[in-house]
Amino acid sequence: MSDRDRQGAPRQAPGWQPSNWQAxxxxxxxxxxxxxxxxxxxTEPTGDDAGKFANLSLSHWNWTVPGFIGGVxxxxxxxxxxxxxxxxxxxxxxxxxxxxAVAGLVALVVIAAxxxxxxxxxxxxxxxxxxxxxxxxxxxxxxxxxxxAGAFATTVSRFYRDRTDIAPTIETLNASINDAHNDRxxxxxxxxQVLAPIDQSAYNSVLRASRDTAIATALSPSAALDVxxxxxxxxxxxxxxxxxxxxxxxxxxxxxxxxxxxxxLAVAGVAExxxxxxVDALGGSIAAAISTKLGQGMVNGLLTARVxxxxxxxxxxxxxxxxxxxxxxxIRTELLNVPKEVL
Amino acid sequence: xxxxxxxxxNLAGFGEKVLDQALGHVGTLAGRMLEGNVRLxxxxxRRAGKTVFVTSLIDNLIRGGRLPFMDVVAGNRFxxxxxxxxxxxxxxxxxxxxxxxxxxxxxxHWPAATSGVAQLRMAxxxxxxxxxxxxxxxxxxxxxxxxDYPGEWLMDLPMLNQSFADWSALTLELxxxxxxxxxxxxxxxxxxTIAPDKRADETATKxxxxxxxxxxxxxxxxxxxxxxxxxxxxxxPGELAGSPVLTFCPLPLPEATARPxxxxxxxxxxxxxxxHNVVRKxxxxxxxxxxxxIVLVDVLGMLNAGPAALHDMRMALxxxxxxxxxxxxxxxxxxxxxxxxxxxxxxxxxxxxxxxxHGNLKNLLDMLVSEARNAIRFEGATVxxxxxxxxxxxxxxxxxxxxxxxxxxxxxxLGRQKPTVLFxxxxxxxxxxxxxxxxxxxxxxxxxxxxxxxxxxxxxxxIRLDQALNFLLGDRLV
Ligand SMILES: Nc1nc2c(ncn2[C@@H]2O[C@H](COP(=O)(O)OP(=O)(O)OP(=O)(O)O)[C@@H](O)[C@H]2O)c(=O)[nH]1
Ligand SMILES: [Mg+2]
Numbered sequence: 001m002s003d004r005d006r007q008g009a010p011r012q013a014p015g016w017q018p019s020n021w022q023a024x025x026x027x028x029x030x031x032x033x034x035x036x037x038x039x040x041x042x043t044e045p046t047g048d049d050a051g052k053f054a055n056l057s058l059s060h061w062n063w064t065v066p067g068f069i070g071g072v073x074x075x076x077x078x079x080x081x082x083x084x085x086x087x088x089x090x091x092x093x094x095x096x097x098x099x100x101a102v103a104g105l106v107a108l109v110v111i112a113a114x115x116x117x118x119x120x121x122x123x124x125x126x127x128x129x130x131x132x133x134x135x136x137x138x139x140x141x142x143x144x145x146x147x148x149a150g151a152f153a154t155t156v157s158r159f160y161r162d163r164t165d166i167a168p169t170i171e172t173l174n175a176s177i178n179d180a181h182n183d184r185x186x187x188x189x190x191x192x193q194v195l196a197p198i199d200q201s202a203y204n205s206v207l208r209a210s211r212d213t214a215i216a217t218a219l220s221p222s223a224a225l226d227v228x229x230x231x232x233x234x235x236x237x238x239x240x241x242x243x244x245x246x247x248x249x250x251x252x253x254x255x256x257x258x259x260x261x262x263x264x265l266a267v268a269g270v271a272e273x274x275x276x277x278x279v280d281a282l283g284g285s286i287a288a289a290i291s292t293k294l295g296q297g298m299v300n301g302l303l304t305a306r307v308x309x310x311x312x313x314x315x316x317x318x319x320x321x322x323x324x325x326x327x328x329x330x331i332r333t334e335l336l337n338v339p340k341e342v343l
Numbered sequence: 344x345x346x347x348x349x350x351x352x353n354l355a356g357f358g359e360k361v362l363d364q365a366l367g368h369v370g371t372l373a374g375r376m377l378e379g380n381v382r383l384x385x386x387x388x389r390r391a392g393k394t395v396f397v398t399s400l401i402d403n404l405i406r407g408g409r410l411p412f413m414d415v416v417a418g419n420r421f422x423x424x425x426x427x428x429x430x431x432x433x434x435x436x437x438x439x440x441x442x443x444x445x446x447x448x449x450x451x452h453w454p455a456a457t458s459g460v461a462q463l464r465m466a467x468x469x470x471x472x473x474x475x476x477x478x479x480x481x482x483x484x485x486x487x488x489x490x491d492y493p494g495e496w497l498m499d500l501p502m503l504n505q506s507f508a509d510w511s512a513l514t515l516e517l518x519x520x521x522x523x524x525x526x527x528x529x530x531x532x533x534x535x536t537i538a539p540d541k542r543a544d545e546t547a548t549k550x551x552x553x554x555x556x557x558x559x560x561x562x563x564x565x566x567x568x569x570x571x572x573x574x575x576x577x578x579x580p581g582e583l584a585g586s587p588v589l590t591f592c593p594l595p596l597p598e599a600t601a602r603p604x605x606x607x608x609x610x611x612x613x614x615x616x617x618x619h620n621v622v623r624k625x626x627x628x629x630x631x632x633x634x635x636x637i638v639l640v641d642v643l644g645m646l647n648a649g650p651a652a653l654h655d656m657r658m659a660l661x662x663x664x665x666x667x668x669x670x671x672x673x674x675x676x677x678x679x680x681x682x683x684x685x686x687x688x689x690x691x692x693x694x695x696x697x698x699x700x701h702g703n704l705k706n707l708l709d710m711l712v713s714e715a716r717n718a719i720r721f722e723g724a725t726v727x728x729x730x731x732x733x734x735x736x737x738x739x740x741x742x743x744x745x746x747x748x749x750x751x752x753x754x755x756x757l758g759r760q761k762p763t764v765l766f767x768x769x770x771x772x773x774x775x776x777x778x779x780x781x782x783x784x785x786x787x788x789x790x791x792x793x794x795x796x797x798x799x800x801x802x803x804x805x806i807r808l809d810q811a812l813n814f815l816l817g818d819r820l821v
Contacts, residue, residue: 024768176411
């Protein structure tokens with residue numbers, strides 16, 4: 001059959017990419033190979049070593065600082081171990097029961113420390129995976145091809161597999177994708193169906209946090225307290241937002257994230273300089289001009305908002321597009337209501 | 344005080360209630376008045392896929408389960424769609440239920456070719472996107488009017504702007520070239536036996552018209568699948584079957600001015616009669632006040648039929664589209680007064696090729712309609728092109744063939760029972776569509792609708808129907 005069908009094949013047709021031209025033909029109705037037919041391909045291309053992807057924030061890996069910190073930490077650990085063994089032997093010497101109690105305490109400390117460490121490692125890995133996902137999405141969008149994004153959709157669904165709140169949207173996503181969608185369309189679907197609802201909740205978190213900071217710092221009596229409030233609320237916000245996107249940061253991880261994000265306010269495209277923040281806040285409201293305290297509150301609120309939005313940008317597995325990039329406009333109008341509420 | 348007016352609070356409550364009710368009434372009244380209307384013109388030459396498109400559009404809007412790219416659906420603002428009786432009673436209702444039954448029958452089959460005009464109104468209920476609009480009107484309605492008609496009738500549209508002499512000259516010029524010359528040989532022979540300025544004799548007139556009709560039928564049947572066949576009612580007479588309006592044919596211009604009663608005069612009168620009482624009536628009734636237009640183009644069918652068919656289709660499309668009012672221009676508007684501000688060109692039956700080829704199909708369509716598109720843009724309307732399938736009948740699968748990976752499709756070819764996997768050929772991404780040394784480079788097959796289609800209750804499976812609808816109606820559903 002295929003012989004007859006191939007009769008019309010050209011030998012050298014100009015402009016027809018002769019090397020890969022293929023005449024129409026009918027194949028045996030065998031099982032099709034693994035193809036682009038459903039959004040359930042098996043491979044998961046991004047493993048945990050995905051950190052090797054170009055990263056939009058982690059600066060060049062330099063061994064000196066981590067080497068120094070790691071060395072110091074290791075030394076402290078060794079010292080602690082010696083101390084602990086010393087402590088244990090002395091406790092056992094005094095009485096068996098006392099020794100057992102101390103041993104239990106030491107075990108608790110060690111296990112808790114291990115758990116913390118493991119959590120941190122997991123959280124760092126998840127952040128790296130998000131970076132890798134975003135890179136992959138960008139590559140797929142740039143290539144504008146067909147057939148590769150099904151695997152990406154699977155990776156994203158797997159990334160969110162233990163999130164019961166996202167499960168319905170993932171289900172909708174899997175039902176929506178069919179073999180005719182090209183890569184760009186599939187990524188758009190992921191963006192709209194899975195990530196847009198998360199964006200919504202994240203934005204609400206940011207809104208709440210920025211109002212909180214604005215009001216609290218406007219009312220707080222001392223500048224030192226301001227700093228504490230801002231730091232604490234921002235850290236909490238970063239954790240909230242990162243958790244919403246599935247980054248699950250640990251305590252230490254949130255710090256890292258926050259540091260990384262502060263360093264990236266510019267990259268994230270939200271910061272137009274702090275002076276701008278002040279102009280935003282002061283220019284909009286006479287009340288703010290009257291009360292410096294109020295003004296400070298609003299600056300802090302806006303700063304928090306920026307931190308929150310930057311976290312959204314950093315934690316999103318698919319980069320925001322020009323259309324859905326979260327803006328500060330709503331937050332700004334919200335903040336302008338703060339003076340009325342406080343006064 | 345409180346003893347004097349024991350019901351003061353209640354009174355206030357009562358007043359509030361009355362006010363509320365009144366406001367509610369005003370709200371619903373305003374809501375009625377604010378109901379949007381969109382007339383969607385589904386344009387397409389014969390067999391382009393209009394009937395199937397309209398059926399799938401209705402079914403998908405009613406069930407709403409396969410439209411992820413419609414913003415109103417993605418934003419969870421879409422409530423429901425219902426069929427409504429059309430305010431215009433001049434045409435029968437579009438038999439959506441019948442066509443859907445055809446497609447979902449066991450075994451499924453395609454709707455038959457359309458032989459008359461039909462229309463339908465659909466009401467879409469949705470929640471407005473902006474809180475401002477929501478506060479005025481918590482639930483909005485958009486009425487969408489669609490009509491379906493035989494594609495042949497569309498070819499009458501260019502005639503509206505022509506005199507009998509113009510039309511005759513153009514038609515005869517077409518007949519000078521192959522494949523038309525061959526197909527029309529018998530009618531051309533008849534033409535050589537008559538003199539248009541001699542007295543008309545009714546049997547000769549009838550014979551000419553009937554030979555010309557045969558010629559049109561042969562064009563339609565021909566391997567070249569010709570599109571530019573006029574007048575359309577000769578092929579699909581609808582309610583005019585056997586009517587004397589349909590007894591004319593183009594004639595060569597007589598040397599001297601034709602005397603009254605001559606064949607030329609008689610045919611010319613019938614042509615004008617046809618133009619005014621059939622064509623104009625149809626377009627004024629149904630194509631007036633179009634707001635949006637989708638132009639369905641069966642690019643793949645034309646590639647199958649070869650360069651002559653493709654060329655013919657381009658001419659036919661250009662001639663038809665000139666008439667519409669896009670933005671500010673277009674002479675059909677002088678009759679109707681509508682203004683189309685969005686036009687979508689869609690290559691239909693995209694499921695006949697592997698999905699990885701859709702990009703090339705879209706580019707090819709872009710190229711084919713580039714002139715019309717630029718003209719429409721120039722007039723200020725928005726234009727887009729797309730490759731779509733109203734009813735998706737195949738799956739794209741990858742198979743290994745002689746050591747190469749091929750993007751194939753799996754489906755049941757028309758007339759067969761069992762699904763098969765085939766490589767339908769590819770669409771070049773350059774302008775060289777028909778290389779000299781390949782006898783028949785394209786052989787895209789038609790497919791049966793898949794068995795059990797639409798059984799999942801989510802609407803007929805489709806390719807990019809949602810994106811098409813979003814382009815056409817999205818801004819009216821905000
Ligand atoms: N595979 C596939 N085939 C289609 C699709 N749409 C139309 N077809 C095929 O095209 C044929 C014509 O479709 P119709 O919708 O009847 O075309 P039409 O424009 O209404 O034709 P007229 O009524 O003659 O003007 C159908 O019988 C199908 O074989 C589609 O989405 N997918
Ligand atoms: Mg039809």
